[in-house]
Amino acid sequence: MSQAAASRVQADLERLLPLLDARLTVAFQQGEAERLGEAMRYSLEAGGKRVRPVLCLLAAEAVGGQIESALPGALALEYIHTYSLIHDDLPAMDDDDLRRGRPTNHKVFGEGHAILAGDGLLTEAFRVLADGPGEPARRLEALSLLAEAAGWRGMVGGQALDLEGEARAKTHRLTKRDGPKGEAQEGPSEGETLAHYDFDHLQLIHRLKTGALLRASLEIGAVLGGATPADRQALRATGEALGLAFQIQDDILDATATDADLGKRAGKDAGRGKITYPSLLGLDGARKALEEATETALCQLASLPNRTSLEAWARYLAQRAN
Amino acid sequence: MSQAAASRVQADLERLLPLLDARLTVAFQQGEAERLGEAMRYSLEAGGKRVRPVLCLLAAEAVGGQIESALPGALALEYIHTYSLIHDDLPAMDDDDLRRGRPTNHKVFGEGHAILAGDGLLTEAFRVLADGPGEPARRLEALSLLAEAAGWRGMVGGQALDLEGEARAKTHRLTKRDGPKGEAQEGPSEGETLAHYDFDHLQLIHRLKTGALLRASLEIGAVLGGATPADRQALRATGEALGLAFQIQDDILDATATDADLGKRAGKDAGRGKITYPSLLGLDGARKALEEATETALCQLASLPNRTSLEAWARYLAQRAN
Numbered sequence: 001m002s003q004a005a006a007s008r009v010q011a012d013l014e015r016l017l018p019l020l021d022a023r024l025t026v027a028f029q030q031g032e033a034e035r036l037g038e039a040m041r042y043s044l045e046a047g048g049k050r051v052r053p054v055l056c057l058l059a060a061e062a063v064g065g066q067i068e069s070a071l072p073g074a075l076a077l078e079y080i081h082t083y084s085l086i087h088d089d090l091p092a093m094d095d096d097d098l099r100r101g102r103p104t105n106h107k108v109f110g111e112g113h114a115i116l117a118g119d120g121l122l123t124e125a126f127r128v129l130a131d132g133p134g135e136p137a138r139r140l141e142a143l144s145l146l147a148e149a150a151g152w153r154g155m156v157g158g159q160a161l162d163l164e165g166e167a168r169a170k171t172h173r174l175t176k177r178d179g180p181k182g183e184a185q186e187g188p189s190e191g192e193t194l195a196h197y198d199f200d201h202l203q204l205i206h207r208l209k210t211g212a213l214l215r216a217s218l219e220i221g222a223v224l225g226g227a228t229p230a231d232r233q234a235l236r237a238t239g240e241a242l243g244l245a246f247q248i249q250d251d252i253l254d255a256t257a258t259d260a261d262l263g264k265r266a267g268k269d270a271g272r273g274k275i276t277y278p279s280l281l282g283l284d285g286a287r288k289a290l291e292e293a294t295e296t297a298l299c300q301l302a303s304l305p306n307r308t309s310l311e312a313w314a315r316y317l318a319q320r321a322n
Numbered sequence: 323m324s325q326a327a328a329s330r331v332q333a334d335l336e337r338l339l340p341l342l343d344a345r346l347t348v349a350f351q352q353g354e355a356e357r358l359g360e361a362m363r364y365s366l367e368a369g370g371k372r373v374r375p376v377l378c379l380l381a382a383e384a385v386g387g388q389i390e391s392a393l394p395g396a397l398a399l400e401y402i403h404t405y406s407l408i409h410d411d412l413p414a415m416d417d418d419d420l421r422r423g424r425p426t427n428h429k430v431f432g433e434g435h436a437i438l439a440g441d442g443l444l445t446e447a448f449r450v451l452a453d454g455p456g457e458p459a460r461r462l463e464a465l466s467l468l469a470e471a472a473g474w475r476g477m478v479g480g481q482a483l484d485l486e487g488e489a490r491a492k493t494h495r496l497t498k499r500d501g502p503k504g505e506a507q508e509g510p511s512e513g514e515t516l517a518h519y520d521f522d523h524l525q526l527i528h529r530l531k532t533g534a535l536l537r538a539s540l541e542i543g544a545v546l547g548g549a550t551p552a553d554r555q556a557l558r559a560t561g562e563a564l565g566l567a568f569q570i571q572d573d574i575l576d577a578t579a580t581d582a583d584l585g586k587r588a589g590k591d592a593g594r595g596k597i598t599y600p601s602l603l604g605l606d607g608a609r610k611a612l613e614e615a616t617e618t619a620l621c622q623l624a625s626l627p628n629r630t631s632l633e634a635w636a637r638y639l640a641q642r643a644n
């Protein structure tokens with residue numbers, strides 16, 4: 001990443017994060033259910049990169065719109081993303097104890113409150129968009145995009161497929177371990193186990209689980225910023241490519257980084273026999289796929305007038321260390 | 323309940339349930355995440371009384387609006403209600419095995435899918451309203467009402483407070499059982515334990531957990547039906563009273579009916595030392611409170627031109643057997 005791009009990302013963060021942070025937990029301060037409010041704020045305040053809301057705001061700017069008009073969309077995206085992490089970390093799902101370097105929500109507040117904190121954040125995402133400023137038709141359009149991306153045809157569906165894949169992989173490992181000796185040799189090898197979930201299936205899960213919301217981040221910003229149909233389409237395609245790049249980089253980091261780098265458990269994909277880009281393509285192959293996806297994103301941006309920030313972010317996301 | 327009122331309720335059900343049933347699961351038929359779609363349809367198809375969507379449609383009619391314009395609101399309300407039951411039944415929450423006479427969602431599909439099925443239904447509620455027909459400003463208003471009623475200042479907040487109350491009651495019972503002998507006598511009696519959660523707190527939990535969505539059902543129908551401000555206010559107040567009546571009757575049924583009557587475990591409130599209207603006011607006192615709440619609802623309806631159905635439903639809900 002060039003020095004200019006790095007400075008641009010830094011400048012965007014300094015400009016946009018305070019705007020987001022000032023608004024992110026306001027809705028969860030005053031309410032009868034104090035402990036639940038605390039649980040929601042805990043996960044929102046854990047920080048993270050705020051990639052989705054920042055991309056949403058930058059997309060609005062890229063089409064000549066105002067930051068303020070896209071802010072409800074940015075907040076909604078972060079609420080959805082945060083709720084999805086809380087629910088993903090639950091014992092019945094990925095069963096994680098650590099997230100962004102801190103104990104996961106259910107470890108601090110208990111499973112019941114973690115489920116409800118997720119439900120509350122998901123619901124608030126739609127409230128902030130419904131109550132936000134701006135033209136009603138645009139807000140409804142943004143709401144529809146968000147619900148489609150976050151729902152069972154998007155993120156939630158991807159999580160279900162991922163869970164089913166892990167359950168199958170686990171059953172298979174148990175069968176191999178528990179069966180009589182001869183069976184292990186007759187059964188499929190490790191490589192064949194992975195081949196159960198072919199490359200198309202891996203891409204489908206990623207497109208739904210991670211890609212849908214990232215793609216929507218840019219398109220929601222475009223809609224709230226008043227984009228022309230052509231600009232909106234370009235940002236949608238950019239989001240598609242960035243979503244893919246983001247997931248490949250996630251997989252690479254899980255395979256190569258340390259717990260301390262990530263603020264969560266590293267190497268857990270391999271530990272679960274989970275299909276990843278490195279496991280299918282090798283590390284070099286995965287890095288090449290990441291480069292290609294990033295190039296696609298940059299190509300799609302080429303027609304936009306105010307594209308400098310999004311270009312810098314596309315490069316930054318491909319090189320991030322956590 | 324008069325014969326005329328009973329016939330009216332029956333006629334409304336015959337007219338409205340087929341409309342709802344024809345639309346309720348359409349959104350969950352075609353998708354990549356087939357098993358998740360199945361889980362969502364399982365709980366939607368379990369039936370139930372469809373009280374919230376029917377009240378929404380009747381409220382739209384009561385203010386002279388069209389059924390079709392309120393249908394997205396009705397579907398959204400049933401999605402939210404159904405998701406809340408799935409999540410409430412989870413082991414980390416009420417831990418129920420039976421709902422509407424069938425195994426609960428997580429018993430059939432596993433906890434992970436049950437959590438995701440709830441998330442998917444909650445998300446779809448907002449999508450169906452965002453994509454529905456009708457004036458954008460009205461749909462946004464309905465969306466905002468729904469999110470407020472379902473969120474952490476409404477239903478989800480009530481569930482959190484309820485959970486906290488149960489946890490405290492459980493801790494207290496454990497302390498009494500496990501402590502040295504002398505402690506049990508020094509500690510508070512059963513009656514005093516109940517007094518920990520005073521009447522105001524019981525009402526607060528019910529107002530949030532059950533009341534908020536029932537109240538919103540009528541107001542959302544009013545908004546989508548194009549109500550005048552006065553009619554909308556009357557329906558909001560009707561919903562407030564009906565929500566209270568509904569909860570009192572729920573408590574009475576839990577204390578008096580059988581499992582077979584309810585299609586779920588009866589007597590579970592008392593088994594958990596949970597505060598209920600009968601436990602605080604006695605059965606007769608609870609029945610009196612139910613009557614009063616129903617009368618309040620009927621008074622509020624008096625100014626509406628097309629009120630016959632809602633009046634019949636107010637009487638029906640107070641006398642329902644499950």
